Amino acid sequence: MTIETFIATYGVNRKQTDSLKWDALAERYGDADLLPLWVADMEFKTPHSVVAALQERVAHGVFGYSNVPTDYFAAYAGWQARHEQTPFQKEWLFFSTGVVQSLYDLIACFTEVGDAILIQPPVYYPFFNAIVAQDRKLVTSNLIRQGATYQMNLTDFEQKIEQEHVKAFILCSPHNPVGRVWQPAELMAILEICQRHQVLVIADEIHSDLVFQPFTSTASLASATGLENLIVVNAPSKTFNLASLLHSHIWIPGAKRRGTYEEWAARHRQTENSSLGQLAAKVAYETGDQWLENLLQVIQQNYEYVKNCLGTALPEIKIGPLEGTYLLWLDLTDLVPANEVKTYVQDQAKLAVDFGEWFSPETKNFIRLNLATTPNIIQEACDRLIAEKGERL
Numbered sequence: 001m002t003i004e005t006f007i008a009t010y011g012v013n014r015k016q017t018d019s020l021k022w023d024a025l026a027e028r029y030g031d032a033d034l035l036p037l038w039v040a041d042m043e044f045k046t047p048h049s050v051v052a053a054l055q056e057r058v059a060h061g062v063f064g065y066s067n068v069p070t071d072y073f074a075a076y077a078g079w080q081a082r083h084e085q086t087p088f089q090k091e092w093l094f095f096s097t098g099v100v101q102s103l104y105d106l107i108a109c110f111t112e113v114g115d116a117i118l119i120q121p122p123v124y125y126p127f128f129n130a131i132v133a134q135d136r137k138l139v140t141s142n143l144i145r146q147g148a149t150y151q152m153n154l155t156d157f158e159q160k161i162e163q164e165h166v167k168a169f170i171l172c173s174p175h176n177p178v179g180r181v182w183q184p185a186e187l188m189a190i191l192e193i194c195q196r197h198q199v200l201v202i203a204d205e206i207h208s209d210l211v212f213q214p215f216t217s218t219a220s221l222a223s224a225t226g227l228e229n230l231i232v233v234n235a236p237s238k239t240f241n242l243a244s245l246l247h248s249h250i251w252i253p254g255a256k257r258r259g260t261y262e263e264w265a266a267r268h269r270q271t272e273n274s275s276l277g278q279l280a281a282k283v284a285y286e287t288g289d290q291w292l293e294n295l296l297q298v299i300q301q302n303y304e305y306v307k308n309c310l311g312t313a314l315p316e317i318k319i320g321p322l323e324g325t326y327l328l329w330l331d332l333t334d335l336v337p338a339n340e341v342k343t344y345v346q347d348q349a350k351l352a353v354d355f356g357e358w359f360s361p362e363t364k365n366f367i368r369l370n371l372a373t374t375p376n377i378i379q380e381a382c383d384r385l386i387a388e389k390g391e392r393l
């Protein structure tokens with residue numbers, strides 16, 4: 001399928017469909033009239049094969065308690081083998097209703113009140129909440145900005161682990177919002193540090209399919225350092241636009257930790273599986289390869305458009321490389337002071353974006369744009385940002 005055909009076939013207007021992104025603007029931003037480029041879902045329908053399977057299930061008309069589809073594991077393992085080549089095994093797998101829920105659960109299960117948990121801001125803001133809301137101690141090791149991109153600060157990372165007696169580390173890989181796909185050497189370095197200090201690594205790999213260069217799962221590397229101290233969380237929801245079907249995965253490779261989690265879950269988690277979520281995921285893993293390839297082409301094209309368009313007309317906005325995710329991290333430092341970012345972007349250009357300060361108190365000059373949308377929306381967003389500069393001259 002060409003990019004144009006993909007957009008014509010799958011692009012969709014989501015207004016007035018109870019969409020958080022489109023229909024909660026007044027509630028979230030105080031202005032219903034914004035162009036939404038915030039929360040991480042897409043203006044593309046999930047593959048037709050997935051919709052057809054769901055329609056058949058819906059037509060049956062029964063939504064009683066259900067088993068995991070018998071061929072779920074084969075479909076998921078097949079996808080893993082084709083896309084990520086992880087050493088993933090069936091006994092590692094637990095289901096959950098979402099990755100954020102899993103982060104809360106894993107913190108509750110594997111740490112105690114007051115334990116120190118480390119994250120690397122700027123980072124997806126629920127990481128902060130999952131730690132603070134459960135009365136754990138938030139420890140941060142900021143990523144270091146180098147030119148337009150970001151690196152981990154390994155010296156600071158290890159020092160913080162030692163000084164704060166860190167018990168767990170939540171890794172974002174690929175990284176939201178800076179768009180890095182971490183290289184095997186970078187991942188190996190942090191896995192080794194964590195192994196040295198017996199820190200549990202919880203790797204959020206939800207964006208692992210949305211990459212523009214090879215992705216390496218921590219699970220592929222950790223066999224060298226010790227799988228007992230690694231847990232991976234991921235889901236089909238970002239990849240195939242299925243977030244509200246509430247279905248995600250937790251991999252616990254270590255037998256001892258699996259036992260601990262099972263015991264904890266028996267006391268705290270009595271949730272049933274989402275039958276529609278599992279069915280959608282299974283069919284997407286079986287049949288979604290070509291759809292994903294097309295989607296990545298659209299995201300790449302949108303990225304090139306923003307880079308060229310703003311690069312020419314608004315070079316004050318600095319744009320880094322997009323290695324992974326469909327979330328673009330824009331530096332507005334040379335355009336407006338930090339305290340005017342909201343005025344410029346939201347009040348005047350009329351865009352609903354994720355503001356940099358949500359990801360770190362130190363990134364108030366940044367915004368995050370969602371590129372997983374139709375090119376006309378991306379063009380409109382760029383036009384508005386450029387027109388606003390004209391207004392100010």
Ligand SMILES: Cc1ncc(COP(=O)(O)O)c(C=O)c1O
Nearest residue numbers: 040098099100101124176204206
């Ligand atoms: C890094 C990361 N983890 C988790 C989520 C949300 O996952 P879920 O909807 O399964 O809770 C997102 C959504 O943007 C994300 O970027």
